Amino acid sequence: MEKTSTDTLPLTMIPPEEQETVCIFGTGDYGRSLGLKMIQCGYSIVFGSRNPRTFSLLPSGAEVLSYSEAAQKSDIIIIAIHRDHYDLLTALTEVLRGKILVDVSNNLKMHQYPESNAEYLAQLVPGAHIVKAFNTISAWALQSGALDASRQAFVCGNDSKAKQRVMDIVRALGLTPLDQGSLLAASEIENYPLQLFPMWKFPLYFSAILCVFLFVYCVIRDVIYPYVNEKKDHTFRMAVSIPNRVFPIAALTLLGVVYLPGVIAAILQLYRGTKYRRFPGWLDHWMLCRKQLGLIALGFAFLHAIYTLVIPIRYYVRWRLQNSTITRAISKKENPFSTTNAWLNDLYLSFGILGFFFFILLGITSLPSVSNVVNWREFRFVQSKLGYLTLILCTAHTLIYGGKRFLSPYSLRWYLPSAYILALIIPCTVLVIKFILILPCIDKTLTRIRQGWERNSKGSKSTLNGQTDI
Amino acid sequence: MEKTSTDTLPLTMIPPEEQETVCIFGTGDYGRSLGLKMIQCGYSIVFGSRNPRTFSLLPSGAEVLSYSEAAQKSDIIIIAIHRDHYDLLTALTEVLRGKILVDVSNNLKMHQYPESNAEYLAQLVPGAHIVKAFNTISAWALQSGALDASRQAFVCGNDSKAKQRVMDIVRALGLTPLDQGSLLAASEIENYPLQLFPMWKFPLYFSAILCVFLFVYCVIRDVIYPYVNEKKDHTFRMAVSIPNRVFPIAALTLLGVVYLPGVIAAILQLYRGTKYRRFPGWLDHWMLCRKQLGLIALGFAFLHAIYTLVIPIRYYVRWRLQNSTITRAISKKENPFSTTNAWLNDLYLSFGILGFFFFILLGITSLPSVSNVVNWREFRFVQSKLGYLTLILCTAHTLIYGGKRFLSPYSLRWYLPSAYILALIIPCTVLVIKFILILPCIDKTLTRIRQGWERNSKGSKSTLNGQTDI
Amino acid sequence: MEKTSTDTLPLTMIPPEEQETVCIFGTGDYGRSLGLKMIQCGYSIVFGSRNPRTFSLLPSGAEVLSYSEAAQKSDIIIIAIHRDHYDLLTALTEVLRGKILVDVSNNLKMHQYPESNAEYLAQLVPGAHIVKAFNTISAWALQSGALDASRQAFVCGNDSKAKQRVMDIVRALGLTPLDQGSLLAASEIENYPLQLFPMWKFPLYFSAILCVFLFVYCVIRDVIYPYVNEKKDHTFRMAVSIPNRVFPIAALTLLGVVYLPGVIAAILQLYRGTKYRRFPGWLDHWMLCRKQLGLIALGFAFLHAIYTLVIPIRYYVRWRLQNSTITRAISKKENPFSTTNAWLNDLYLSFGILGFFFFILLGITSLPSVSNVVNWREFRFVQSKLGYLTLILCTAHTLIYGGKRFLSPYSLRWYLPSAYILALIIPCTVLVIKFILILPCIDKTLTRIRQGWERNSKGSKSTLNGQTDI
Incomplete structure (x- = not known):
C-alpha cells in the first residue's frame, strides 16, 4: 500500500472492444479481490455465480451472470470456488470444452486429498485445459498491491499455450510467474502455501534440543552442585548467567555444524575418488x-x-565487585596488576568482537537482496573464506576464555568439565580436518576431483570428457 | 555502477535495418540519458530539437533533426521537454497523428496544475496515443544502471497497444514496467516521485509528539522536582538518563499501538457480526x-x-558507585546479598534482551527481500505470533522493572506517577483484550465471521455463498 | 532449494509436438545442469557428445547423439564445452550454418585470451549467429533453483532475433535476462564472473592503509612512549584500547571522505560555471x-x-577502578561530584549513540531491497540530509570527547597530538565548506548551475535549451 491504493486508482477507460474479458466463477473474497485487481489492470470481468445478483461488495464495472452464461463470455475461466463444490462444474462440461480453467484453490491441510485440486478438476472437466496458478498469492496481497508478501505466482499445466496465456495475466497484474511444468506439479504448488518454514524445521529442532541439554548441564554444575555441596542458593543464575553460557556454546557448536558437512563431503570425494556419485x-x-x-x-x-x-549492570555483579573492594579496603590491601591477565582478557574480548563482527557480515550477505547483486565467485568467497575466519576467531575466543583453567582438574564438578569445553569439540574437529585438507598434496587431488577427474575411471573416455566439457 | 559502466559498454553493432528507431524530443539531461541508455540496448535514436545541431554531450550515433523531421522517423516519440513548452507541439499535430507520445515529465510540486501533464498533452495533440512512463526513473539511475534506486517504471495510457509497446521498451532497458491503467492514473503517477515517505508521516508525527510529551513529563519529575524541593542541579540528566526513559516508554507504547487496531477490528467484527462492512x-x-x-x-x-x-561507563554512575563503596568501606559495613533482588534484576534484564531479540527478528522479516521469500502463512505467523511474544516479553520487562515500587505512593512526585507506568497502559490493554479474544467461545465466533459467516444475514444465500466460494 | 527440489519436480508431460527442442553440446556438469533445468521447464533436450553413449548422470528424457546428428535436431545449440576444444566445431561449419550458437563459457583468469570466447567462436563458425549468455549463472544455482545467488543472465549478440530467442529461454528458466548489446560486450560479460568486488577494491585498500597508519601512530604514543619514558609495559593495550582508538578515527575519517567529493564537485561546478563539463x-x-x-x-x-x-568488563578497567576506590577509602576521601564533567560525559555519549543510530539507518537504506522501494526524492533525502546529520553528530561526539584536553600542550607526546585530533581534520573541513556552500547567495548560483544554467555560455541557445528540455 505504499504506492498504490485501490481506492484512488482510476478504473481504466480502455474502450471495451480492446479489453480482454476474463470470467471468474465464485464471488467470495478471493474471486472479488482478483476481479478488482484485474479490472484495474485493464481486463473486463464477468463473474459466474450460482445466485447471479449484484453484490454491493463486487468491484464496480463487473457483471454477474449464471455459471453457464458467464462461461460463454470468455475462454479463460478462473475457478474461485472450494474444491468441495467442483462437482457443480460437471454439469457445464459441454460449455467448458476447450476453455482454459485456472485453478486458484488451496487446501486447509497438506495432503488432504489423494490428488491435487487441479488434477481433480481435470478429471471432472476432461475437455478443458487446466492451469494451476495464483494459489500462492493472498487476497490481501492482491488488494493492497502489497510489497510485503511474495509476488511469485507458481504456474503449471499440461497445455503450454493455455499456460502461456495465464502467465501473461499474471505478469499484467504485476506478479512474477514461475513455470513449474506439467499439472503433476500442482500438488507441490498446492502444498507450498501451507508450508511453515520447511527448511527451518531440522535446524530449529536441533538447536532446541542442544539448548535444553546445555541448560540442564549448566544447571547441574552451577546450581545443583553448589546447593548440594555448600547449601548455597544460586537459582537466580538461571535467568542470566546460565543462558549466557548456553547461548555461546550453542552458537559455536552450530557454526561448527555449518562447516562440518563440507569437510565430510570432501573426505567422501577423496575416498571415492570421484564427484560423480551422489552423497x-x-x-x-x-x-x-x-x-x-x-x-x-x-x-x-x-x-x-x-x-x-x-553484565556490569547486573545487581549480582555490582554486589560482588563492591564487596570485594570493601574487603580489600578494610584490610588495606591493593590488588596487584597482572599484565598476563590483562593480555588474556583483552585478547579474548577482541577475538570475540571480531568474530561477532564477521559473523554479522556473513548474515548480511545471506539476505536475498544482497546475495542477488554479488556474482558466484564473490558469494563463495564470502561464505567460505569469511566463514572460516569467523569460525577460527570464535574458536580462539573460546580457547582463550578457558585460558589457564583449560582441562584443569579443579574445574571438574561431579566429573563434569566446564561447559565451554563442550563448545570446542565440533569446531576444533572441523578446523583440524580442514587444515589437513588444505595441505598442498591433498588439496591438489581434491581440486582435480572437483574439476571432473576420476581416480578409478574404467576408460579414458569419461576422464577426457571431464576435461572437454564444462 | 557495480556491473556495467556506460563508458566501457560497446555500442551495439546490430545492422541498422533490424534496429527499432525511437525519436526523443528534447536534448536536455533526461533526453540525453534516456537516449544513451536506449542506444546501448540496441535502439536507434533520433533527437528532435528546436535548434538541430550536434551537441558534444549527445551520445555518439544519435542524429539530431528538427521536431517535424525527427517525428517522421519513428512512430514512438518520447517527449523530454518541460510542460511549459508543450504548446510547441500543437504546430505538429498533423505529423504526430496516430503516433505514440511518451510523456516522461515531472512537476516541481504536487497538484501544481489542474490536470496531469500527460492529460494536458493529450488535449494539445488529440490525434496521438499518449502514454505516461519513465517519470519515476531518474536520469542518474539510467546512466549508472544503478542498483541503488527504484527500477519500477509506472506506465499508463488509454491505448493498450501503445502502452504495450512502451512497456516493451521499458523492459528492454532492464526496468520493470507496472501497468497502472488508463491515462486518468497519470496524475497519481506524476505525484509519486514528489512524495516523501507518505506512509511514514502519521507514525513520525505521532511518535514525535509522544516523545516531546514524555520528555517534558520526565524533566518535571526528575529535574524540576528535585531542584524545587532539594535545590539539586540534575540538569545533566537530560543528556542520557531522561532519553533512556523516554525511548523505552515510546517503544513499548508504539508497539502497543501496532497491535491495538487489530483488537479493535476484531471487536468491531464481533459486534457487527460480519466482516463484510468496511472499517x-x-x-x-x-x-x-x-x-x-x-x-x-x-x-x-x-x-x-x-x-x-x-550506563556503566557514565561518569555519574561511576561516581555514585565509587562513593557508595567508599562510604561503606569507611563505616566497615558489607552489603548483604538479596536473592530476591538478584532474581528480579536478572529476570528484568533477561526479558528485555529476549524481547529486543524477537523485535529485531520482526524488523528483519519486514525487509522487502526477506518478506518476498516467505509465503503468506509464514509471514502471518511471524508478524502475529512473534509480534505478540515480543509484546508480552517487553511488557513483562517493564512490569518487573517496576518491581516492588509499582504503584507505591512513595514514587509519586507532585501526584505524578513514575514514567514507566505510562508505558504499561496501552500494551496491558491490548494484551488483556487479546487474552479475552482467544478464549475458545469468542475465538470460535470470530473465526467463523472471518471465514465469511454472517450473524444477521437476511437469507441463507450469502452464508451459503461464503462457504461455496473462496 | 527453499521452494523447489529437482528431485520432486515432475518431468513435464507436454506432448512432444508442442515442445521446443534445444541442443546442448557437451555433457559436463554445466551442460547436464542446464539440460535438466530446461527439461523441467518444458523443453526437449538433445545432447551432442563426441562419445554418444547414455551416461547415468544425464537427466532422464534426454537423448545423446553425435555432434552433427544432435545439431540437426534444433536451431539453437548451447555450446557447453571448453574454449580449448572449440576447434572441434570447425568441422561442423556446414551443419551449424544459420543456427544460433549460445556460448556459455567462462575463463579461469581475466583477459586470458586476446579476444572473448564468444568472438573466437564467431570466427571459427562464421555462418552461425553467436549469442553470449548464461555464463554468470552457476551450475549449482541452476540445480537448486537457488535464491542465494544472482539470477541475472547477461546476454549479448549481433543478431537481435537470435538474442531474442535466447532471452526467451533465459526467462522461461526463471532467470532475468539483461541485454548488453552486441558481441563486443562479450569480453566484459566473460570477465564479470571473475570479478571479486571490483568497486570495493579502492575503499578497502584505502581503509587498510589508514588503519595501519593509525595503529602505528597509537602504538608510538600509547605503548612506546610510556615504555621509553616510564619503563611501563603497556603492550596489552594493543588488544583492545588501541583498536578502539583506531576504529572510531577510521570511521569518522571515512565518513568525511564520503562527503568530501560532493563538496569538491560543487566547488568545481561553481568555479567552472557549468555542469556540462566532465569531472x-x-x-x-x-x-x-x-x-x-x-x-x-x-x-x-x-x-x-x-x-x-x-570497557567495563575489561580486567584492566576493573582493576584500575577498584584500586582508585581502595586508595580513596584508605585515605577516607570522597570523590567530589562535578556537574560539568557529568554534562560533558553524558553529551559525548549521547551524540555518539545518536550518530551511530542514524549511521545504521543510512546503512539499512543502502540495502538493495530497501532502496528499491523508495523513490528518487526519498533516496536523496536519506542519503544527503540524514548523512550530514550523522556526520555532524559524530564530529560533535569527537569534539566533546576531546573536551578540555583539546589542543592542550599536555596531551602532546613527542610532539604528536592525541590521535582523535587526526579524526577531526577531514570531517571539519567538509562541514565548514558545506556550511559556506549552503549560504543563500552561493546556494542560489549552484542550484541554477545544476538546473542547466551556464555562466559563460557563448550563445543563448544552450541556456534556452537547458530551460526547455528536461
Missing part, C-alpha cells in the same frame, strides 16, 4: 540447511553479545 | 501504517538498548 | 565508491561501539 541423503539434506543453521547460530551469538554487555 | 477510515489508515509504527518502535528500542549498555 | 577521472571514481566507503565506515563504527560497551 547420502542425510548429507545432502544437511548441506541444504547450512544457511538456516548459520542464521540460528548468529541469533545465539547476538544474544550472547547482549547478555555479556549487560 | 471506519481512521481504523483502515491506522492498520495500513502498522509496519511503520513498528519500525519506529524498533528504532526506539535499539536506542534504549545502547543507552542502557552505556 | 576529472579520479573524482568520478571517488564519487562512484562513496557507498562502499560509507559501509566500511559503518563497519568501523560498529566495532567502535562494541569495543566501547565492553
Whole structure:
C-alpha cells in the first residue's frame, strides 16, 4: 500500500472492444479481490455465480451472470470456488470444452486429498485445459498491491499455450510467474502455501534440543552442585548467567555444524575418488540447511553479545565487585596488576568482537537482496573464506576464555568439565580436518576431483570428457 | 555502477535495418540519458530539437533533426521537454497523428496544475496515443544502471497497444514496467516521485509528539522536582538518563499501538457480526501504517538498548558507585546479598534482551527481500505470533522493572506517577483484550465471521455463498 | 532449494509436438545442469557428445547423439564445452550454418585470451549467429533453483532475433535476462564472473592503509612512549584500547571522505560555471565508491561501539577502578561530584549513540531491497540530509570527547597530538565548506548551475535549451 491504493486508482477507460474479458466463477473474497485487481489492470470481468445478483461488495464495472452464461463470455475461466463444490462444474462440461480453467484453490491441510485440486478438476472437466496458478498469492496481497508478501505466482499445466496465456495475466497484474511444468506439479504448488518454514524445521529442532541439554548441564554444575555441596542458593543464575553460557556454546557448536558437512563431503570425494556419485541423503539434506543453521547460530551469538554487555549492570555483579573492594579496603590491601591477565582478557574480548563482527557480515550477505547483486565467485568467497575466519576467531575466543583453567582438574564438578569445553569439540574437529585438507598434496587431488577427474575411471573416455566439457 | 559502466559498454553493432528507431524530443539531461541508455540496448535514436545541431554531450550515433523531421522517423516519440513548452507541439499535430507520445515529465510540486501533464498533452495533440512512463526513473539511475534506486517504471495510457509497446521498451532497458491503467492514473503517477515517505508521516508525527510529551513529563519529575524541593542541579540528566526513559516508554507504547487496531477490528467484527462492512477510515489508515509504527518502535528500542549498555561507563554512575563503596568501606559495613533482588534484576534484564531479540527478528522479516521469500502463512505467523511474544516479553520487562515500587505512593512526585507506568497502559490493554479474544467461545465466533459467516444475514444465500466460494 | 527440489519436480508431460527442442553440446556438469533445468521447464533436450553413449548422470528424457546428428535436431545449440576444444566445431561449419550458437563459457583468469570466447567462436563458425549468455549463472544455482545467488543472465549478440530467442529461454528458466548489446560486450560479460568486488577494491585498500597508519601512530604514543619514558609495559593495550582508538578515527575519517567529493564537485561546478563539463577521472571514481566507503565506515563504527560497551568488563578497567576506590577509602576521601564533567560525559555519549543510530539507518537504506522501494526524492533525502546529520553528530561526539584536553600542550607526546585530533581534520573541513556552500547567495548560483544554467555560455541557445528540455 505504499504506492498504490485501490481506492484512488482510476478504473481504466480502455474502450471495451480492446479489453480482454476474463470470467471468474465464485464471488467470495478471493474471486472479488482478483476481479478488482484485474479490472484495474485493464481486463473486463464477468463473474459466474450460482445466485447471479449484484453484490454491493463486487468491484464496480463487473457483471454477474449464471455459471453457464458467464462461461460463454470468455475462454479463460478462473475457478474461485472450494474444491468441495467442483462437482457443480460437471454439469457445464459441454460449455467448458476447450476453455482454459485456472485453478486458484488451496487446501486447509497438506495432503488432504489423494490428488491435487487441479488434477481433480481435470478429471471432472476432461475437455478443458487446466492451469494451476495464483494459489500462492493472498487476497490481501492482491488488494493492497502489497510489497510485503511474495509476488511469485507458481504456474503449471499440461497445455503450454493455455499456460502461456495465464502467465501473461499474471505478469499484467504485476506478479512474477514461475513455470513449474506439467499439472503433476500442482500438488507441490498446492502444498507450498501451507508450508511453515520447511527448511527451518531440522535446524530449529536441533538447536532446541542442544539448548535444553546445555541448560540442564549448566544447571547441574552451577546450581545443583553448589546447593548440594555448600547449601548455597544460586537459582537466580538461571535467568542470566546460565543462558549466557548456553547461548555461546550453542552458537559455536552450530557454526561448527555449518562447516562440518563440507569437510565430510570432501573426505567422501577423496575416498571415492570421484564427484560423480551422489552423497547420502542425510548429507545432502544437511548441506541444504547450512544457511538456516548459520542464521540460528548468529541469533545465539547476538544474544550472547547482549547478555555479556549487560553484565556490569547486573545487581549480582555490582554486589560482588563492591564487596570485594570493601574487603580489600578494610584490610588495606591493593590488588596487584597482572599484565598476563590483562593480555588474556583483552585478547579474548577482541577475538570475540571480531568474530561477532564477521559473523554479522556473513548474515548480511545471506539476505536475498544482497546475495542477488554479488556474482558466484564473490558469494563463495564470502561464505567460505569469511566463514572460516569467523569460525577460527570464535574458536580462539573460546580457547582463550578457558585460558589457564583449560582441562584443569579443579574445574571438574561431579566429573563434569566446564561447559565451554563442550563448545570446542565440533569446531576444533572441523578446523583440524580442514587444515589437513588444505595441505598442498591433498588439496591438489581434491581440486582435480572437483574439476571432473576420476581416480578409478574404467576408460579414458569419461576422464577426457571431464576435461572437454564444462 | 557495480556491473556495467556506460563508458566501457560497446555500442551495439546490430545492422541498422533490424534496429527499432525511437525519436526523443528534447536534448536536455533526461533526453540525453534516456537516449544513451536506449542506444546501448540496441535502439536507434533520433533527437528532435528546436535548434538541430550536434551537441558534444549527445551520445555518439544519435542524429539530431528538427521536431517535424525527427517525428517522421519513428512512430514512438518520447517527449523530454518541460510542460511549459508543450504548446510547441500543437504546430505538429498533423505529423504526430496516430503516433505514440511518451510523456516522461515531472512537476516541481504536487497538484501544481489542474490536470496531469500527460492529460494536458493529450488535449494539445488529440490525434496521438499518449502514454505516461519513465517519470519515476531518474536520469542518474539510467546512466549508472544503478542498483541503488527504484527500477519500477509506472506506465499508463488509454491505448493498450501503445502502452504495450512502451512497456516493451521499458523492459528492454532492464526496468520493470507496472501497468497502472488508463491515462486518468497519470496524475497519481506524476505525484509519486514528489512524495516523501507518505506512509511514514502519521507514525513520525505521532511518535514525535509522544516523545516531546514524555520528555517534558520526565524533566518535571526528575529535574524540576528535585531542584524545587532539594535545590539539586540534575540538569545533566537530560543528556542520557531522561532519553533512556523516554525511548523505552515510546517503544513499548508504539508497539502497543501496532497491535491495538487489530483488537479493535476484531471487536468491531464481533459486534457487527460480519466482516463484510468496511472499517471506519481512521481504523483502515491506522492498520495500513502498522509496519511503520513498528519500525519506529524498533528504532526506539535499539536506542534504549545502547543507552542502557552505556550506563556503566557514565561518569555519574561511576561516581555514585565509587562513593557508595567508599562510604561503606569507611563505616566497615558489607552489603548483604538479596536473592530476591538478584532474581528480579536478572529476570528484568533477561526479558528485555529476549524481547529486543524477537523485535529485531520482526524488523528483519519486514525487509522487502526477506518478506518476498516467505509465503503468506509464514509471514502471518511471524508478524502475529512473534509480534505478540515480543509484546508480552517487553511488557513483562517493564512490569518487573517496576518491581516492588509499582504503584507505591512513595514514587509519586507532585501526584505524578513514575514514567514507566505510562508505558504499561496501552500494551496491558491490548494484551488483556487479546487474552479475552482467544478464549475458545469468542475465538470460535470470530473465526467463523472471518471465514465469511454472517450473524444477521437476511437469507441463507450469502452464508451459503461464503462457504461455496473462496 | 527453499521452494523447489529437482528431485520432486515432475518431468513435464507436454506432448512432444508442442515442445521446443534445444541442443546442448557437451555433457559436463554445466551442460547436464542446464539440460535438466530446461527439461523441467518444458523443453526437449538433445545432447551432442563426441562419445554418444547414455551416461547415468544425464537427466532422464534426454537423448545423446553425435555432434552433427544432435545439431540437426534444433536451431539453437548451447555450446557447453571448453574454449580449448572449440576447434572441434570447425568441422561442423556446414551443419551449424544459420543456427544460433549460445556460448556459455567462462575463463579461469581475466583477459586470458586476446579476444572473448564468444568472438573466437564467431570466427571459427562464421555462418552461425553467436549469442553470449548464461555464463554468470552457476551450475549449482541452476540445480537448486537457488535464491542465494544472482539470477541475472547477461546476454549479448549481433543478431537481435537470435538474442531474442535466447532471452526467451533465459526467462522461461526463471532467470532475468539483461541485454548488453552486441558481441563486443562479450569480453566484459566473460570477465564479470571473475570479478571479486571490483568497486570495493579502492575503499578497502584505502581503509587498510589508514588503519595501519593509525595503529602505528597509537602504538608510538600509547605503548612506546610510556615504555621509553616510564619503563611501563603497556603492550596489552594493543588488544583492545588501541583498536578502539583506531576504529572510531577510521570511521569518522571515512565518513568525511564520503562527503568530501560532493563538496569538491560543487566547488568545481561553481568555479567552472557549468555542469556540462566532465569531472576529472579520479573524482568520478571517488564519487562512484562513496557507498562502499560509507559501509566500511559503518563497519568501523560498529566495532567502535562494541569495543566501547565492553570497557567495563575489561580486567584492566576493573582493576584500575577498584584500586582508585581502595586508595580513596584508605585515605577516607570522597570523590567530589562535578556537574560539568557529568554534562560533558553524558553529551559525548549521547551524540555518539545518536550518530551511530542514524549511521545504521543510512546503512539499512543502502540495502538493495530497501532502496528499491523508495523513490528518487526519498533516496536523496536519506542519503544527503540524514548523512550530514550523522556526520555532524559524530564530529560533535569527537569534539566533546576531546573536551578540555583539546589542543592542550599536555596531551602532546613527542610532539604528536592525541590521535582523535587526526579524526577531526577531514570531517571539519567538509562541514565548514558545506556550511559556506549552503549560504543563500552561493546556494542560489549552484542550484541554477545544476538546473542547466551556464555562466559563460557563448550563445543563448544552450541556456534556452537547458530551460526547455528536461
